[in-house]
Amino acid sequence: GRRAIEGFLGSRSVPNKAKFRLSDKVSSNVSRIASDRFGSHIVEDCYKACSIEKKKTLVQSLAAAQQELRASFFGAL
Numbered sequence: 001g002r003r004a005i006e007g008f009l010g011s012r013s014v015p016n017k018a019k020f021r022l023s024d025k026v027s028s029n030v031s032r033i034a035s036d037r038f039g040s041h042i043v044e045d046c047y048k049a050c051s052i053e054k055k056k057t058l059v060q061s062l063a064a065a066q067q068e069l070r071a072s073f074f075g076a077l
Contacts, residue, residue, distance in 0.1 A: 002038040009049040022046065023054045030058065031065035035072035 023046045033039035047058055069075030
């Protein structure tokens with residue numbers, strides 16, 4: 001669940017490459033994930049753990065899904 005992903009992203013023993021792969025998966029499904037009660041936290045955790053380039057990609061994905069996110073209670077927060 002969310003706590004496992006949070007631990008994964010916060011771990012110093014997990015290579016950045018693995019974290020970036022997870023970030024890419026989140027970016028490609030950001031509207032669905034960010035609209036979920038726990039998923040919105042996962043998007044935030046990915047953002048905190050990512051490089052500047054991955055953050056840009058994540059933000060661009062969020063911007064592209066803006067209409068869908070505004071329609072969702074958790075996505076709009």
